[in-house]
Amino acid sequence: MSHVLTTAPAAGSLATPSPSLTPSEVERVVLDHYGLAGEARLLTSERDQNFRFTTPAGESFVVKVTNPAEDRLVTDFQTKAMLHIEARDPxxxxxxxxxxxxxxPAFVLQADGLSMVVRMITWLDGVPLHQVERSSGQRRALGAQLARLGLALADFRHPAADHFLQWDIKHAAGLRPLLSHIxxxxxxxxxxxxxxxxxxVAAPVLPTLRGQIVHNDLNPYNVLVAADDHDRITGIFDFGDLVETALVNDVAVAASYQISPAGDPFDGVVEFVSAYxxxxxxEEREIALLFDLIAARMLTTVAITNWRALRYPENRSYILRNSPSAWDGLERFAVLDPGKVRDRLAAACLGN
Structure with a gap:
């Protein structure tokens, strides 16, 4: 079965509205299944429904209610990955x-005639990365943390690891029908x-590169930093785009959010990648593709978010939160020499 889109994503959680539980319903669910009383507050989310749950003692968690259209095996994949990371690098x-x-670690909730998987995870304290000024130290810390996360997942296996995910860069060719909506x-x-x-350039080479399960979404909305030290990473979350793909794709996804806002756009990317x-x-072949893979991630962002914003205008601001920076990045990439970028990254990472 081909996964190339003919018009737009027509099924699955990408094209299905998120669940619609109320905070009071979630409070009852948590009491029944976890034995905890407290207050639930709705958080923003694209495909699922998330709540911050706080107990009278001040302990906080995130209650995640998975989109009913998501494959149960994929949900289990994400849950098992988090358990694996905790075991490998606590x-x-x-x-x-x-x-x-x-x-x-999770259970199935029946509500409004739908079946939804519910999980509760610990709340991470910190300031969202997108709210603070960027710095060299911060980019280096991010690069190192992503590399550690990849190492923790290196020996993880799951039957849903190769599930189709349009956000996976290796499927960028399938975005072409969405470009007509721009x-x-x-x-x-x-x-x-x-x-x-x-x-x-990239599509023919990607299948020959190292592959493993990766986070695949280290964007500034999925990272927290310490309130008193914005160079210290206190949280990496949202495993909803977890997938088995080329290892370098994980680096490219994160690097696409490290483009310097002024001066040479690749300064921040080099700092991040060299720290990783x-x-x-x-490997040298992986580094050689980074320019095109970073561009493909930004392309994926603008294509999918533009289409989803048209489909769900009530959630437009959240869906399009990363789109302006992606368009700016593509504009700035358009004037760069890919060969010079490749040589610069090789010098920073390989010392030649």
Missing amino acids: TLPVPCIRRTLLDE EDDRRRGLATAFLDRFDA CSVRPL
Whole structure:
């Protein structure tokens, strides 16, 4: 069965509204299944429904109610990955699973005629990365933490690991039908040019590179930093885009959010990637593709979010939160020489 889109994503959680539980309903669910009383407050989310749950003693958790359309095996994949990370590297700043009264990491909730998987995870304290000023030290810390996270997942296996996810860069070719929804002619042409280059340069090589299960979504909305030290990472969360893909794709996703806002756009990317390589070196062939893979991630962001914002205008501001920076990045990438970028990254990571 082909996963190339003919018009737009037509099924699955990407094209299905999120659940619609009320805070009071969630409070009852938590009391029944976890034995905890407290207050639930709705958080923003794209595909699922998330609540912050706080007990009278001040202990906080996140209650995650999974989109009913999501494959149960995929949900289990994410849950088992978090348990695996906790076992392999418990000092990583990622959420931990809170088990139910029956000692289960998750359970199925029946509501409004739908079946939804519910999980409770620990609340991570910190300031969202997108709210603070960026710095060299922060980018280096992010690179090192992502490398550690990848190492913790390196030996993780699951039957849903290779599930189809349009956010996986290796499926960028399937975005082409979505480009017609970009109304601005110049931007549509820019996106098309980058996709053409991806198909010619990156797509044939990606299947030959190292692969493993990766986080696949280290964007500024999924990272927390310490309130008193913005260079210290206190949280990496949201495993909803977890997938088995080329290892370098995970680096490219995160690097696409490290583009310097002024001056040389690649300064921040080099700092981030070199820090990653100091913990887990990339191979020369992987480094050679980073320019095109980073561009493909930004292309994925603008294509999918533009389409979803048209489909769900009531959630438009949340869906489009990363779109402006992605468009800016594509504009700035368009004037760069990919060969010079490759050489610069190789010098920073390989010392040549």
